[in-house]
Structure formats: structure tokens, C-alpha cells
Amino acid sequence: MSEPAIIRPDKQTFLAEENPFEAMMERFDHAAKLLNLDRGLYKVLRNPEKQIIVSVPILRDSGEVEVYTGYRVLYNTSRGPAKGGIRFDLNVTLEEVKALAAWMTWKCALVNIPFGGSKGGVVCDPSTMSMGELERVTRRYTSSIIEVLGPDSDVPAPDVNTNERVMAWIMDTYSMHKRHTVTAVVTGKPVEMGGSLGRREATGRGCMIVTREALAKLGMSFKGARIAVQGFGNVGSIAADLMAKEGAVIVAVSDKSTALYNPQGLDVQELLKWVKERRQLAGYTKAETISHEQVLTVDCEVLIPAATENVITRKNAPHIKAKIICEGANGPTSAAADKILEDKGVFVIPDILANAGGVTVSYFEWVQDRGGYFWDEETVNRRLEAILVRSFGEVMAMASRYKVANRIASYIVAVDRVAAMHRLRGMYA
Known part of the structure; x- marks a missing residue:
């Protein structure tokens, strides 16, 4: 196998002290109570808009087929396109992705930029992959969730174990499907291609x-x-x-x-x-x-x-x-x-x-x-x-x-x- 595509930084995992989504929602509940949020709106804001689970099959360099699991959660898009990173990590779970998508919703609203919140991830270990394998995972995952992606709908960014190169592959894959270059579909790209x-x-x-x-x-x-x-x-x-x-x-x-x-x-x-x-x-x-x-x-x-x-x-x-x-x-x-x-x-x-x-x-x-x-x-x-x-x-x-x-x-x-x-x-x- 060739050189690993990404050297993993500090692992970012949710530890066992609390469920990440419920911990985040406890804080939401406190704010909602102080705001006297009406019951119907409270129920809307407590639930993600879309949760996508996909299989991500790729051909390893060895000729073996590997199937990974991928997620993308769009939590809320009332204020604009969903915005959130994509992480490649063995510890990715749907609960984690939901929590992070909700966090992005509140984060974008807090700094008052016109985005909602999303997050995504693939359960994999990039440190065991060649560059070619990482590219195949990225492109297959992108094509599997492409119906929600777009500058006006959902805009990914780098996160754990993803970087400018991964964003470039996502942008290219999306652009190939659309038959024209769409630089605004992701952020965190190389400066040379619209970063x-x-x-x-x-x-x-x-x-x-x-x-x-x-x-x-x-x-x-x-x-x-x-x-x-x-x-x-x-x-x-x-x-x-x-x-x-x-x-x-x-x-x-x-x-x-x-x-x-x-x-x-x-x-x-x-x-x-x-x-x-x-x-x-x-x-x-x-x-x-x-x-x-x-x-x-x-x-x-x-x-x-x-x-x-x-x-x-x-x-x-x-x-x-x-x-x-x-x-x-x-x-x-x-x-x-x-x-x-x-x-x-x-x-x-x-x-x-x-x-x-x-x-x-x-x-x-x-x-x-x-x-x-x-x-x-x-x-x-x-x-x-x-x-x-x-x-x-x-x-x-x-x-x-x-x-x-x-x-x-x-x-x-x-x-x-x-x-x-x-x-x-x-x-x-």
C-alpha cells in the first residue's frame, strides 16, 4: 500500500459521559424555556430536517471491495443553505452527526450569517488508506448525497481528517454531475480554486x-x-x-x-x-x-x-x-x-x-x-x-x-x- 493519505490529528470523539445530541438539546431546552418558545415551534426546532445514511463501497488498491457507512444530516435551513463539515473517522455515529449539525445551526445564527446547519461523515480510517482510496471514498460519498448538496442547499467544509484536497475532490465530483464548475458548493478549498x-x-x-x-x-x-x-x-x-x-x-x-x-x-x-x-x-x-x-x-x-x-x-x-x-x-x-x-x-x-x-x-x-x-x-x-x-x-x-x-x-x-x-x-x- 502506498503512503497514507492523511496523518490523523488529535482524535475527536464523543466520550461516554453523555449522549452528544441530548446534551446539546438540554441547552436548547433551557434557552427555549427562557424565550417562552411556543410548543409547535419548539417541536420543529428540536428535530433535524433530513437524516441521510448511505453505503459507500469502494475498490481498495488490493482489489478487495470495502463498504463504508456515510451520514449527512441537515438540521435546519430556515435561514439559508445548510453549512457543515465532513469528517472521516472510525468513531462517526449518527448521534454525533446530528449533534454537530444542530451546533452548526446555532453557531451560524449566533454570528448572524445566512446559513443553517448540517454535518456529515464516513466511518473509516484515512490513515490506513492510500491517496487513491481516499479519493474514491470521497467521490463515492459525494455522489451518494449529491441530491442535497449545492450552493443554495448544503455547503460542506473540512472537518476531522478532511482537508483542502478532499474539498477539491468534492467540488470536482459535484461539478462533473452538474456539467459546469461550481466552486461555491464547498468551502475550505485551495485558494487557487476559489478558496x-x-x-x-x-x-x-x-x-x-x-x-x-x-x-x-x-x-x-x-x-x-x-x-x-x-x-x-x-x-x-x-x-x-x-x-x-x-x-x-x-x-x-x-x-x-x-x-x-x-x-x-x-x-x-x-x-x-x-x-x-x-x-x-x-x-x-x-x-x-x-x-x-x-x-x-x-x-x-x-x-x-x-x-x-x-x-x-x-x-x-x-x-x-x-x-x-x-x-x-x-x-x-x-x-x-x-x-x-x-x-x-x-x-x-x-x-x-x-x-x-x-x-x-x-x-x-x-x-x-x-x-x-x-x-x-x-x-x-x-x-x-x-x-x-x-x-x-x-x-x-x-x-x-x-x-x-x-x-x-x-x-x-x-x-x-x-x-x-x-x-x-x-x-x-
Whole structure:
């Protein structure tokens, strides 16, 4: 077999503490109650619009036929085309995909971009595939769900174990079926084929922006602030780099291979170079090696869980010392842990705000593709900052108005916007 197509980053799986969809819906229920949502609309918003399960047969390089299972869930499209990533991972489940599609619905509404929410995935392990096998999985999966895809209906993006190359294959497959090039069918593409400048860094940059706003609200700044980052992939590494450039001290980082700690601060540029050459943090000797669990509980002002879901639990939440948690990953905090953190007075920047930079610049990419006019990176970053600063302020105002934690305040803003669109559109029957 030839070289593996993708080296897997930190695995992102939902742990057993709670069902991901029901955990997310508990927060929706809380927001719906505070908004006094009518019963009929509540039932509509609690259910996904479409759930697709497909078989994805491919021919392996060995000549053997392999059949994978694929999913695509469109949760809500009242505000615009569905938007959500595609992940290739052995741990993909329908419940996970439903939860992530719902999260995308609320995330897009929170930052007020005209998208609904979707998510998709194939149950497979790309690290065991050749490039050709990965391409065949991608194209067969795309053709199996093609009836829901389109710039006006459902727009995928990269997620776990997928990247610009995979998006290029999806765009090409869709375009071949339509008999003309349709760049806006996916985002997160290579810049050369209609991708946006700033897209790769957008989620990490968004984390930096909202963390800066949170620090300011608490009377602090990045200067000298100690930061621990769980996950040194695309989100965590870029957030760490940008925060270090603002004067923060990165005291701990981790990836799947190891966890590193230096109370005096790690050299982020050196770590980035190390990972670029070796694809993992393991083997780096200019820091103390600690357990992955310890990264979450080191002395710091800011903790950024940017690798996996459901890692902050009722067991470790009491031991977290950070004043601010910026959720770079989707769903890193369990509902039980949420309550503990709230009682401790930890300022949580919830996932649907903290990591919304990625989908915001995906929206910019979609707009640029539709208009055929592309922006420079400074324009992309300036417009991203404006949206996230405004959204942060709206969440703070809602938290103050309803006397609730930031997560519920975020859901109130988001659910209210989706509900308002449903009321205006009415029900077609």
C-alpha cells in the first residue's frame, strides 16, 4: 500500500459521559424555556430536517471491495443553505452527526450569517488508506448525497481528517454531475480554486479575538497571561501562535502523542517547526512531559480545549484553575461540568462563539465564490473581527439581561434568530 493519505490529528470523539445530541438539546431546552418558545415551534426546532445514511463501497488498491457507512444530516435551513463539515473517522455515529449539525445551526445564527446547519461523515480510517482510496471514498460519498448538496442547499467544509484536497475532490465530483464548475458548493478549498485567504487560520484567529475580549472584560490582557492549549492541530496551534504574538505565555500544549509543560513559557514558533517536520509533539525535549489530563488543570489564566469533545467532565472540572475557558473544540464541556464551572465563577466562552471564526470565513468564501470577486487577507481578517466582536457583545448583553451563563446566553441569541425566521416564513403544508 502506498503512503497514507492523511496523518490523523488529535482524535475527536464523543466520550461516554453523555449522549452528544441530548446534551446539546438540554441547552436548547433551557434557552427555549427562557424565550417562552411556543410548543409547535419548539417541536420543529428540536428535530433535524433530513437524516441521510448511505453505503459507500469502494475498490481498495488490493482489489478487495470495502463498504463504508456515510451520514449527512441537515438540521435546519430556515435561514439559508445548510453549512457543515465532513469528517472521516472510525468513531462517526449518527448521534454525533446530528449533534454537530444542530451546533452548526446555532453557531451560524449566533454570528448572524445566512446559513443553517448540517454535518456529515464516513466511518473509516484515512490513515490506513492510500491517496487513491481516499479519493474514491470521497467521490463515492459525494455522489451518494449529491441530491442535497449545492450552493443554495448544503455547503460542506473540512472537518476531522478532511482537508483542502478532499474539498477539491468534492467540488470536482459535484461539478462533473452538474456539467459546469461550481466552486461555491464547498468551502475550505485551495485558494487557487476559489478558496478564501485567511480560511485556514480563521478558527484559531477567532479564538484569539474572543479570548482577547474576555480578558478585557475581566480587566486583563494577553500581556503575561498564562495559557494552556489542549490540542495542537489547526485550531490550537494557530490560536497559541497568535496569542503568543500578543504577549501571552503559552505554558502547556498537547496533541495525541504527548503533552508538554513549561511554567516559564514554551517557544511556540519552535514547536510549530517541530510539528511541521515530525507531525507530532512527541520527542520535543525543551519542556516537561506531563499527562494529557494535567494540561486541563495546570496553573493558567486561560484554558483552550481545542482537540476533543467532552474532555471537561464532572471529575476534572473542580480542579481547573483557569479563569477563562475558550472552547476551540465542539462540545468539550459536559453539562455536569458546566454547572461546576459556573459555580466556580469560570468565564466560559462557549464553542458556538469561540470556534465560529471558521464558519464565518467559510461564509466569506461562499460570498466571494458567488460574486466572483476575491478579498485580500487584511479585509477577511478585519470583517471576521467585526463579526466576532459584535457577537461577543450580544452574548454578554443577553447574559446580563437573563442573568444566565454565557453558554445559555449564546443559545438564547441563536435560537431566537432561528425561531424568528420560522415565524416570518410560516409553515408550508
